[in-house]
Amino acid sequence: MDADLVRGQRALKRRRITGIASATVATALVIGVGWSVLPSGTTSGAPAATVTKKPIVGDPDKRKPPVIPATAVPLVANTKAFPGVITCDLIPKGWVVRIVYASPIAQQQDLSDPNLNPKKFHNATYTLTVRQTELMDEGEGLTVDKYSTPWTKLPKVRAGKYQAVASGVPGSPNGRQEVYIKPGKSNKIVGVSNHAYNLAWDMDTLLRFAGSCHYK
Incomplete structure (x- = not known):
């Protein structure tokens, strides 16, 4: 199921x-x-x-996203393992993580600023999401999530020590940036999606964060 x-x-x-x-x-x-x-x-x-x-x-939700800060939220060393099956060695300074969905083969963790009032903004404008997913063969070869092109044929970038597939606008600080990394020899994939305007991250920073994530 x-x-x-x-x-x-x-x-x-x-x-x-x-x-x-x-x-x-x-x-x-x-x-x-x-x-x-x-x-x-x-x-x-x-x-x-x-x-x-x-x-x-x-999405019909018309609430405005958080203001983009002049200075990006820095990445710092994470001293406490994330809950769930995936953890990251880096974390946005001052941010917290929680599990929002979990099953034996799919899990989602959301990172957010605890000082932000969540009622004022739509969820997809202030969250950084880490997802458990995997490569599946649906008739096109082993693919990941929204891609129909096999993983082996997708253009790769570096995320730390891992090969990664990235999508989004380089330099864009306001979300809709996505990175998939394959941190081991299995078909397990870590998906990282940045929707947080209030991080003010560019793709390079997102790749640094994603590269620090792995299965426990």
């Missing part, structure tokens, strides 16, 4: 990539049908408008 859940989550991530395009096409098709049912002999007056609901794309 857990393996099926992980596959479902991975499929959902891939669908999000094409969700906007699909919604646009669907709307165009509905409008096209509205026009096609009009009498062909109509010679005067404007055709009746077809009312379609605007598709909801993305």
Whole structure:
């Protein structure tokens, strides 16, 4: 069941990539049908408008993200192992970690600033996420999460002593940066996603942090 859940989550991530395009096409098709049912002999007056609901794309939560600080939150040595199956040797200074989801093959830990009021901001704008995941063969070879290209064919960067796959805008301090590392010979992967505006991290800093993470 857990393996099926992980596959479902991975499929959902891939669908999000094409969700906007699909919604646009669907709307165009509905409008096209509205026009096609009009009498062909109509010679005067404007055709009746077809009312379609605007598709909801993305997260409807409109709360603002935290302010990006002028100075990035520094990485410091972590003196207490994270809860769960993954820990990191570095941690954002002053931040705390908690488990938000756990199963035998999938676990997620969120890091955040304990001094930030969580009610003021959407969760995905102030959290740094560390996830347990693994390479799976879904017909394309061994792949990880949202990628359909096999792991061996993805372009790699260095995250500490590990090879890593990274996505995001280099130098962007405001989230949507993601790193996957393979810290051992098994198919276990550590996924690190930075959504925290209040870290003000660039990709190099995220790679430093991700490179310090490993399974216990």
